[in-house]
Amino acid sequence: MKRARIAYRGAVVWAQLNESGTALRLPSGEVVSPEEVQWLAPVTPGATIFALGLNYADHRKELGFYSQDPPLIFLKGPNSLVGHLGETIRPADAHQMHPECELVAIVGKPARRIQAEDALDYVGGYTIACDYAIREYLENYFRPNLAVKNRDATTPLGPWVVDATDIVDPQRLSILTTVSGQMVQEGSTADMILDIAHLIAYLSETMTLLPGDMILTGTPQGLHFCAVGDEVVCEIEGIGRLVNRLVAETKT
Amino acid sequence: MAAAFIEPPYKQPPNKPVLYIKPRACLMGDSAIIPIPPDLEQIEVAATLGLLIGRDAHRIPQDSALAYICGICLALDASEPCDSFYRPPVRQRCRDGFLRLGRLAPFNAKVMNNPIETFADDRKVHSWSTERLLRDAATLIADISVFMTLAAGDLLLVGLAYDAPRSRPGCRIIARCGNLPGLSVSLQVESVA
Numbered sequence: 001m002k003r004a005r006i007a008y009r010g011a012v013v014w015a016q017l018n019e020s021g022t023a024l025r026l027p028s029g030e031v032v033s034p035e036e037v038q039w040l041a042p043v044t045p046g047a048t049i050f051a052l053g054l055n056y057a058d059h060r061k062e063l064g065f066y067s068q069d070p071p072l073i074f075l076k077g078p079n080s081l082v083g084h085l086g087e088t089i090r091p092a093d094a095h096q097m098h099p100e101c102e103l104v105a106i107v108g109k110p111a112r113r114i115q116a117e118d119a120l121d122y123v124g125g126y127t128i129a130c131d132y133a134i135r136e137y138l139e140n141y142f143r144p145n146l147a148v149k150n151r152d153a154t155t156p157l158g159p160w161v162v163d164a165t166d167i168v169d170p171q172r173l174s175i176l177t178t179v180s181g182q183m184v185q186e187g188s189t190a191d192m193i194l195d196i197a198h199l200i201a202y203l204s205e206t207m208t209l210l211p212g213d214m215i216l217t218g219t220p221q222g223l224h225f226c227a228v229g230d231e232v233v234c235e236i237e238g239i240g241r242l243v244n245r246l247v248a249e250t251k252t
Numbered sequence: 253m254a255a256a257f258i259e260p261p262y263k264q265p266p267n268k269p270v271l272y273i274k275p276r277a278c279l280m281g282d283s284a285i286i287p288i289p290p291d292l293e294q295i296e297v298a299a300t301l302g303l304l305i306g307r308d309a310h311r312i313p314q315d316s317a318l319a320y321i322c323g324i325c326l327a328l329d330a331s332e333p334c335d336s337f338y339r340p341p342v343r344q345r346c347r348d349g350f351l352r353l354g355r356l357a358p359f360n361a362k363v364m365n366n367p368i369e370t371f372a373d374d375r376k377v378h379s380w381s382t383e384r385l386l387r388d389a390a391t392l393i394a395d396i397s398v399f400m401t402l403a404a405g406d407l408l409l410v411g412l413a414y415d416a417p418r419s420r421p422g423c424r425i426i427a428r429c430g431n432l433p434g435l436s437v438s439l440q441v442e443s444v445a
Contacts, residue, residue, distance in 0.1 A: 046276060048275035048276055048277065050275075050342075069339075070343065072339055072340075073340065073342045073343070074340040074342065075272070075273035075275060075340070075342065075346070076273070077273060077400065077406075078403070079400050079401045079403060080400070112348070113444070139266050139267065139268060140261050140262045140263055140264075140266075140338060141262065141266045141270040141337050141338070142270055142271065142272050142337060142338075142339065142340045142341065143338060143339060143340075144340075145268065145270070145271070146271045146272075146273075146396075146399070146400060147268050147399045147400075150273075150399075150400050151399050151400055152310070152399075152400055152401050206289075206343060206346070206347045206348070207275065207277040207346060207347060207348055208277050208280055208348050209277075210276065210277070213275075
């Protein structure tokens with residue numbers, strides 16, 4: 001089942017998509033068309049948002065990192081999210097702003113000290129993130145620093161959540177990004193260094209993962225710097241297509 | 253430490269505030285206890301002040317920034333001692349129970365002029381003043397809100413002293429600052445089920 005968090009006539013609700021994705025059933029039972037709704041980031045308010053850096057072997061090599069350091073994990077705030085068909089600001093000086101398509105695992109029940117072999121039982125669903133980075137803003141303190149990875153609305157998320165039970169093997173999904181029609185990332189979730197099960201085991205060693213918490217599992221290679229006006233599409237097999245558009249800053 | 257910050261991996265001192273996010277799991281558990289992992293001999297417990305944001309702050313100039321703060325409290329930020337500032341300190345600083353908060357008081361900038369004191373088993377082990385901050389509260393809000401919205405309900409810790417004291421399990425830690433409600437926690441070895 002696919003569930004979307006939408007705004008419709010002044011209310012924010014979770015709606016259920018039909019098989020073909022052409023209609024949304026609201027909690028009231030009313031059925032509406034996707035054109036009538038605003039897609040919001042499918043996040044549970046208060047959720048912790050974990051993100052992985054350098055979690056695909058090819059991307060790690062591309063950026064010049066070879067060591068087998070501990071997993072590079074950072075956190076994001078809810079301000080960073082924006083829904084499907086939303087807009088992200090590309091600052092005028094952000095010449096090295098690039099999209100990163102990522103599979104997102106959403107925690108379905110409390111998880112603490114979970115072994116990897118049991119960990120996928122704790123995933124409730126999956127969605128897609130486009131975790132933009134702006135390389136000019138990188139500083140070598142708590143890198144990637146918040147000015148790179150936690151800017152408002154720089155992490156498109158969605159379009160919806162697919163139930164975990166509908167994804168047979170989350171480590172065997174094709175993952176790709178196009179920028180204004182040009183393919184810039186093409187990989188497979190099979191190439192993750194720490195797979196979802198091991199990420200849950202690792203994180204839950206020190207923290208209780210709570211329902212709704214999200215893990216952005218990293219991105220494959222393909223570094224493409226974007227321009228204002230670009231339409232960026234992140235697509236993961238079995239989940240969907242997440243569309244975002246880059247816009248200029250409004251001069252104030 | 254200044255000399256280290258021009259060497260790799262840092263290469264140059266930071267320009268922007270050095271920030272990290274504590275997830276909600278850090279507030280879990282008995283609020284009077286900080287659970288210590290069994291393999292750690294001691295942990296660092298940094299007393300600081302938490303500023304509660306009262307309304308969404310986006311690109312707020314310094315001269316109006318204090319109006320966006322509605323509350324203040326003492327905070328004890330626990331971490332596994334770590335000398336590196338290179339990678340986000342999630343493993344070291346984001347464990348269950350690694351943030352403890354005192355009762356909220358209405359925001360009053362003057363309270364920030366008092367020393368922030370830490371007592372371990374009734375002995376004063378640390379004292380620092382917000383005069384040590386590179387950015388005061390208003391400058392922090394201005395410099396952070398320029399790239400991200402600080403939302404109503406967010407709690408901003410004003411800074412952590414690099415010389416914060418380290419303590420062992422069994423120790424009782426008390427934080428005080430002027431007439432703010434005090435904060436008292438005990439460090440206890442985490443029970444691993």
